[in-house]
Amino acid sequence: MCGICGIHNLGLEPLRRPDIIDRMSERLKHRGPDSQGKFELSHLAFAIRRLSIIDLKTGDQPLSNEAGDVTLVFNGEVYNYRELRKELLGRGHRFKTQSDGEVIAHLYEEKGTDFVRDLNGMFAIALWDETAKRFLLVRDRAGEKPLYYWQKEGAIVFASEIKAILEYPGVSRRLDPEAVAQYFFYGYFPTPRSVYAEIKKLPAAHIMVVQGGIARTECYWDLRDYMCAPGPPSFTPKQEKEVCVELRERLREAAVSRLVSDVPLGIFLSGGLDSSTVVATMSELSPGNVNSFSVSFPQRSFDEGGYAADVAKHFHTQHHVLMADDASMRKALGYLVDHLDEPMADPAVMPTFLLSQFAREHIKVALSGEGGDELFGGYPTYLGVRAAEYYLRLPRVIRRQVFDRVRDLLPVSSGAVPLGLFLRRFLTHAGKSPAERHHIWFGMFSPVEIDGLFSSEWAGAYSPSTAIFSPLPRLLEDAQFDEVLGEMLYLDFRMYLEDNLLVKVDRASMACSLEVRTPFLDHRLVEFVAGLPTHLKMRGFKGKYILKKAVEEWLPHKIVYRQKRGFTVPIASWIRNELRPLVLETLAEGKLKRQGLFSSAFVNQMLREHIEGRADHRKSLWTLLCFQLWYDRWGAGGS
Secondary structure, eight states: OEEEEEEEETTOOOOSOTTHHHHHHHTTGGGOOSEEEEEEOSSEEEEEEEOOOSOTTTOOSSEEOTTSOEEEEEEEEETTHHHHHHHHHHTTOOOSOSOHHHHHHHHHHHHGGGGGGGOOEEEEEEEEETTTTEEEEEEOSSOOSOOEEEEETTEEEEESSHHHHTTSTTOOOOBOHHHHHHHHHHSSOOTTBOSBTTEEEOOTTEEEEEETTEEEEEEOOOGGGGSOOSSOOOOOHHHHHHHHHHHHHHHHHHHHHTTOOSSOEEEEOOSSHHHHHHHHHHHHHSTTOOEEEEEEOSSGGGOOHHHHHHHHHHHTOEEEEEEOOHHHHHHHHHHHHHHOSSOOOOTTHHHHHHHHHHHTTTOSEEEOOTTHHHHHTOSHHHHHHHHHHHHTTSOHHHIIIIIHHHHHHOOOOOSSSOHHHHHHHHHHHTTSOHHHHHHHHHOSSOHHHHHHHBOHHHHTTOOGGGTTTTHHHHHHTTOOOSSHHHHHHHHHIIIIIIIIIHHHHHHHHHTTTOEEEOGGGOHHHHHHHHTSOGGGTEETTEETHHHHHHHTTTSOHHHHTSOOOOSOOOHHHHHHTTTHHHHHHHTOHHHHHHHOSBOHHHHHHHHHHHHTTSOOOHHHHHHHHHHHHHIIIIITSOO
């Protein structure tokens, strides 16, 4: 796990400021405190900040093949590097280290740009081929490791985090209006955009090839190629059992591959189904020797510590619990605002950071359960997909006369699950297209609220709500799914997982120099699960059906069938109470008017309604607060 950055002139002209690479590297030192390295040619410079996990003695980067004409830096891990190394040795390749990174150089030498298809891992790679004069940027299939780039004036500047790119002279901090509108809808920045107009993200499962002064980007893996086609077969009980057997084997295989390490490792344990499943597989391999880490909250409706303790006791893990009170969460918010260089509306980044900081005192690598919900249908919004099918069959007059009245009577809540907010959005938007309504249910601001949020000076003649759905047709072009739920699972894998959850985990953990690995995102497991019909993932209104059946023999019944709860924090009550002074100061009317981005009247109305308990605007106000805190630190000329 590392931080990488670099500069490449497409026309191979000499770099104007070769010294900039050192400043870029310095901005990434939190990602790799163990060592640093650099590779320089007249037209190109790579730099690496390394967090050593595999081959501690000889694995420093940059790394090259035996001839020295292929050189690379990379962030991440290649879990099947031992098998690949053995094959390459059999073909006559010679190695100088025991590292996974050197395997990449030799594999590229053997297979060219197709090398990436053989890699099982999480990675962001920058590679230079001296013989072919070819430059590559590569990102893993799910997007676990970040890779941003700026391309202008004949140069490509890349890095693991935006802050390093901002060190390069001439990179503008101009905001991308469309990306900003999308942030206030999704709560994150959908690929390929970033908050800055000139800086983009290389999409997951893509490779950028630069040769002859021309840069082209290609997709080398597409989840849709493995997803169940329309007209799924029915499964007999015997076939379901066979699926469960194979699923358990693939879960074991994924976990085993992610235990390769030369440093101590453990598991983030929430007590939910996904992390508990990972604990079960780890405990099979090393009974009684698993380090588990969880965070506990004083508010009962937000606390999962009891479930985590039950799982730890069942598997005899060495369990470590962090008690996170409101003061520690506010401290985490302050640190993350200073550290993050893009706004992030997911409040779970705070407990994830605190848990990473806590775990780093004991381990250097942690396993996590991200990906399970997107693969198997674990989110409450998927229940909405099912419910909408029945709701829309009702006569319109009944929906209008009965359910519209119910919607107006729904209560305002401050609990962990804002049921009133979700039901109100469900009833209001159930008639929209499946992809649009799914994201409105999930969203931070509604489309109407987004048009009201921005000032006339910022929006001008542009309607921000027209931009928010633009990522959807790009992802769904020519796609076919066995049913609507399959489409939603695909979108959440490509958007919510890639651009929110994995960003959250990467930034929060790497801020603490901790590597996090996700067994559910092993591409062999992902491909297998994608090929299963959706009726095995959601049976009626029961999510994760086949996963629960598969792990029944591993986990206690109450863990397998407990109610789903996300990694949440009490932001509704915070805004009304503990964080109220910060919120009022940050979103002050005069300040917003001077800034010119938002309608101060619109924001003040939302604040009043929420503070007085007349509405639940927790998601909208938190999204706005995070943006403003970021803007004060980074967007207005910060560094």
